[in-house]
Amino acid sequence: MTTDALPLTQTNAPADAAEVAEVVRGAFRDKMPVYPIGGGTALDYGGRPTAPGVGLSLEKLSRVIDYPADDMTITVDAGLTIAELAEHLRTHRQRLPVDIPHADRATVGGVVATAPSGPRRYAYGTMRDYVIGVRVVDGTGMEFSGGGRVVRNVAGYNICRLMVGSLGPIGVITQVTLMVRPMPEASALVVCEVGDFDAAERILAALVHTQTLPAAVELLAGPAQQQGAVLGPMLESSAARVIVGFEGSELEVDWMVGQLRKEWSEAGISTPITIEPADAAAAWDWLGGLPADVQINVRPGATVAMIEQVLRLDSRCSIQAHAGNGVIRVGWSPSQTPPVALSPSETPPTTLPWRELRGAAAEAGGNVVLLSHADDRQLTARDVWGPPGDAATVVRAIKDRFDPQGILNPGRLDYGS
Amino acid sequence: MIHTPLVRELRARLGAENVLSAPSELAVYDCDAYTIERRRPDVVVLPQSTQQVAEVVKLAKRHDVPVVPRGAGTSLSGGCVPLGGGVVVVLARMNRIVEIDLRNRMAVVEAGVPNLRLTQHLAGTGYHFAPDPASQAASTIGGNVATNAGGPHTLKYGVTVNHVFGIEAVLGDGWIVRLAPVENPRELDLIGLIVGSEGTLGIVTKIWVRLTRDPQDYRTMRAVFNTVDDATRTVTRVIAAGIIPAAVELMDQGIMAAIEETMHFGLPLDAGAMLVIELDGPAVGLDAQQERVIEFCRDCGARELLHAADSRQRERLWQCRKSSGAALGRLSPSFLCQDGVVPRTRLPEILRRIAEIGRKHQLRIVNLAHAGDGNVHPNVLFDDRDPDQVTRALAAGRELLEACIQCGGSITAEHGIGIEKVDLMERLFSE
Numbered sequence: 001m002t003t004d005a006l007p008l009t010q011t012n013a014p015a016d017a018a019e020v021a022e023v024v025r026g027a028f029r030d031k032m033p034v035y036p037i038g039g040g041t042a043l044d045y046g047g048r049p050t051a052p053g054v055g056l057s058l059e060k061l062s063r064v065i066d067y068p069a070d071d072m073t074i075t076v077d078a079g080l081t082i083a084e085l086a087e088h089l090r091t092h093r094q095r096l097p098v099d100i101p102h103a104d105r106a107t108v109g110g111v112v113a114t115a116p117s118g119p120r121r122y123a124y125g126t127m128r129d130y131v132i133g134v135r136v137v138d139g140t141g142m143e144f145s146g147g148g149r150v151v152r153n154v155a156g157y158n159i160c161r162l163m164v165g166s167l168g169p170i171g172v173i174t175q176v177t178l179m180v181r182p183m184p185e186a187s188a189l190v191v192c193e194v195g196d197f198d199a200a201e202r203i204l205a206a207l208v209h210t211q212t213l214p215a216a217v218e219l220l221a222g223p224a225q226q227q228g229a230v231l232g233p234m235l236e237s238s239a240a241r242v243i244v245g246f247e248g249s250e251l252e253v254d255w256m257v258g259q260l261r262k263e264w265s266e267a268g269i270s271t272p273i274t275i276e277p278a279d280a281a282a283a284w285d286w287l288g289g290l291p292a293d294v295q296i297n298v299r300p301g302a303t304v305a306m307i308e309q310v311l312r313l314d315s316r317c318s319i320q321a322h323a324g325n326g327v328i329r330v331g332w333s334p335s336q337t338p339p340v341a342l343s344p345s346e347t348p349p350t351t352l353p354w355r356e357l358r359g360a361a362a363e364a365g366g367n368v369v370l371l372s373h374a375d376d377r378q379l380t381a382r383d384v385w386g387p388p389g390d391a392a393t394v395v396r397a398i399k400d401r402f403d404p405q406g407i408l409n410p411g412r413l414d415y416g417s
Numbered sequence: 418m419i420h421t422p423l424v425r426e427l428r429a430r431l432g433a434e435n436v437l438s439a440p441s442e443l444a445v446y447d448c449d450a451y452t453i454e455r456r457r458p459d460v461v462v463l464p465q466s467t468q469q470v471a472e473v474v475k476l477a478k479r480h481d482v483p484v485v486p487r488g489a490g491t492s493l494s495g496g497c498v499p500l501g502g503g504v505v506v507v508l509a510r511m512n513r514i515v516e517i518d519l520r521n522r523m524a525v526v527e528a529g530v531p532n533l534r535l536t537q538h539l540a541g542t543g544y545h546f547a548p549d550p551a552s553q554a555a556s557t558i559g560g561n562v563a564t565n566a567g568g569p570h571t572l573k574y575g576v577t578v579n580h581v582f583g584i585e586a587v588l589g590d591g592w593i594v595r596l597a598p599v600e601n602p603r604e605l606d607l608i609g610l611i612v613g614s615e616g617t618l619g620i621v622t623k624i625w626v627r628l629t630r631d632p633q634d635y636r637t638m639r640a641v642f643n644t645v646d647d648a649t650r651t652v653t654r655v656i657a658a659g660i661i662p663a664a665v666e667l668m669d670q671g672i673m674a675a676i677e678e679t680m681h682f683g684l685p686l687d688a689g690a691m692l693v694i695e696l697d698g699p700a701v702g703l704d705a706q707q708e709r710v711i712e713f714c715r716d717c718g719a720r721e722l723l724h725a726a727d728s729r730q731r732e733r734l735w736q737c738r739k740s741s742g743a744a745l746g747r748l749s750p751s752f753l754c755q756d757g758v759v760p761r762t763r764l765p766e767i768l769r770r771i772a773e774i775g776r777k778h779q780l781r782i783v784n785l786a787h788a789g790d791g792n793v794h795p796n797v798l799f800d801d802r803d804p805d806q807v808t809r810a811l812a813a814g815r816e817l818l819e820a821c822i823q824c825g826g827s828i829t830a831e832h833g834i835g836i837e838k839v840d841l842m843e844r845l846f847s848e
């Protein structure tokens with residue numbers, strides 16, 4: 001694992017939560033920044049760290065603490081990898097229905113802190129919907145917990161929600177309880193190509209009324225997607241691909257595929273292809289792991305117009321949109337097969353027209369986040385996240401309570417001022 | 418307080434018709450559906466806009482009096498009781514459905530819109546608002562947000578927080594915040610924090626909610642068992658088979674008897690438990706799923722099994738579950754509807770302990786449970802004119818919540834903390 005993105009003076013790997021707390025207490029005393037490290041897959045997410053400090057690796061916290069499969073919950077240490085988690089859940093035909101890239105390295109704690117999501121969010125939501133309990137060490141070294149081990153619980157403030165996507169400054173996550181779901185029996189995807197973006201919007205708008213229940217509604221566009229990896233090249237005349245994924249029992253998936261094909265054929269959409277259950281897993285994995293440099297969030301209905309603007313700004317970029325959710329992921333590297341790390345010969349990321357994008361997204365009521373900026377040390381947290389919103393002062397006040405010295409991941413988030 | 422400067426100022430800002438200060442008017446607001454503790458507010462306001470709410474909050478702050486928001490007042494934990502007096506802000510007149518936007522699968526509503534009105538408004542669109550607390554005809558979406566309300570369908574469809582993605586709220590200093598309806602990864606999930614905060618972080622004035630596709634079809638079953646263990650094992654088998662029912666409602670012997678005494682559905686009085694199970698989804702898969710569920714019921718010893726052949730029969734099967742509130746009302750002068758939660762597999766254990774607690778306090782306690790997620794509603798029957806019974810009912814309520822904590826659960830799954838459970842919070846979080 002490389003921790004180059006962080007200015008570390010040393011790295012500790014505590015054996016348990018008590019030792020994590022001890023490290024943080026020491027750092028609190030010394031006003032020394034602490035950088036929690038999970039699987040190292042997203043250490044450059046967020047702004048540049050502003051000061052050298054100690055790395056706090058959670059790798060030794062990797063136990064499954066309790067897996068009452070009949071209750072559909074699992075409690076694990078934060079350092080357990082997503083792949084290991086999936087392995088345990090598979091023994092009871094269960095899963096966490098959130099798409100997480102680099103599952104072999106990404107850890108549960110890291111995923112709670114960064115909240116990645118993928119195509120399946122259309123049907124199943126995001127990490128926010130699955131974290132039901134957390135144990136955390138705050139910025140003073142005090143341990144606290146939120147939620148519990150039951151799937152429904154409204155006692156007290158929803159600390160779990162506060163932790164998801166918090167990227168450090170509330171505390172170091174040491175233990176997580178997740179709600180899990182049954183593994184579907186079957187899945188399939190239906191794919192069509194469209195000649196222009198108006199047609200894409202018509203298809204997406206019509207999907208609002210489909211009789212089927214899609215698990216994912218994706219749109220792919222741009223040169224790299226035109227070449228196509230897993231799905232093969234698009235037609236010369238095509239502008240984009242729309243992909244609808246289904247999951248469920250064999251009967252359901254079979255019926256939904258047929259039904260959508262019927263709806264599309266009635267709407268004059270030509271020759272969709274079906275990725276049959278046998279090949280579907282590979283396609284899902286590919287869609288769930290596509291890298292990106294920038295993420296744009298808009299309303300679902302503004303997705304296509306926004307994509308057109310992105311392509312006008314730079315026609316070389318490659319686009320994957322979780323179109324049913326208004327999440328647009330833009331890649332600038334020539335190939336969309338991972339890893340996306342830019343070598344010096346490739347277009348440096350400073351040429352990404354993200355400033356222009358930010359204006360366009362703001363006009364559409366949305367926002368832009370830079371996901372990867374490995375080579376650019378000039379970028380501030382404000383560049384990465386955009387201007388602080390309405391509630392920045394509230395966020396700062398909360399953060400100051402949990403981390404009064406500002407020692408947890410300093411610089412990676414921007415709270416306004 | 419009738420002529421205090423605060424009341425005068427409120428009248429000037431909101432109009433006299435939106436400010437109540439006569440004792441007779443205030444009496445209506447001295448409690449909610451938790452009737453054991455009461456306190457009359459000093460003044461009640463009915464604002465019509467977010468701006469007015471903000472003015473009220475600023476005025477109250479300037480006069481240093483507390484503010485308690487109130488929706489329909491159906492809270493079962495005393496969340497609307499103004500223990501410290503002050504201003505009760507009733508959101509009922511902010512009841513516009515601002516926007517229905519199917520392309521974005523969302524609706525924008527003011528906080529005072531009753532839950533059911535939104536779903537009725539959506540009839541025919543193919544979409545609905547998923548959270549459906551049993552109080553949905555009255556309770557407001559703002560109140561649902563404040564309490565993170567659930568209902569019978571949460572196992573499959575989630576609770577209110579899973580369906581809210583934008584909030585406008587007035588914070589304690591009168592500041593209006595709008596938490597964007599587009600997800601912004603830069604910000605902590607303040608929406609998730611406000612949902613379920615029971616009005617302690619701000620007054621919610623407007624809400625962006627996600628709409629859910631109507632299911633294509635349903636299958637509804639009712640199964641009667643000799644024991645709670647049999648019923649719980651059935652639920653476990655269903656879920657282990659990868660079937661997530663839209664609803665699994667459990668009724669124990671006590672509540673079946675209560676329903677039978679008053680409603681005469683022909684429920685067997687010697688049975689230990691009854692389940693109402695509903696499946697929904699694409700029609701094509703439902704018959705096969707229903708067959709499996711029936712098989713699991715039989716395997717686990719179901720002694721009576723009914724399934725609905727049409728929507729009228731479906732209504733009838735649900736009727737016996739839905740009439741429980743009315744049945745209890747007729748049986749007892751008062752009942753305390755408790756709300757606890759345990760890991761689902763421990764339902765038999767918690768129900769045994771609840772029975773012991775009932776015996777100990779010589780009170781009749783009958784139970785309903787959203788069995789899919791381990792949420793149990795023990796109803797403690799008592800006579801509120803008898804102070805000794807009130808004391809015992811409160812003690813029993815408290816003990817059964819402590820039993821939930823001991824079973825690895827929590828003291829509320831959907832009704833909230835209110836004033837009722839504040840003193841149990843420390844217990845819960847120090848276990």
Ligand SMILES: Cc1cc2nc3c(=O)[nH]c(=O)nc-3n(C[C@H](O)[C@H](O)[C@H](O)COP(=O)(O)OP(=O)(O)OC[C@H]3O[C@@H](n4cnc5c(N)ncnc54)[C@H](O)[C@@H]3O)c2cc1C
Pocket residue numbers: 449450485486487488489490491492493495496497508528549550551552555556557558559560561562563564565566567568569615616617619620621622742831832833835
């Ligand atoms: C017969 C019956 C059945 C019920 N069934 C269910 C059920 O199935 N599931 C369930 O979850 N609950 C149920 N409840 C409880 C209750 O209906 C819910 O808690 C509901 O969400 C409350 O909505 P309300 O509008 O009545 O809010 P109120 O009772 O008026 O207020 C509830 C709490 O929220 C606060 N609040 C209200 N509006 C706002 C606002 N706009 N901004 C900030 N804070 C606010 C209040 O201060 C109070 O603390 C039931 C109650 C009854 C009487």
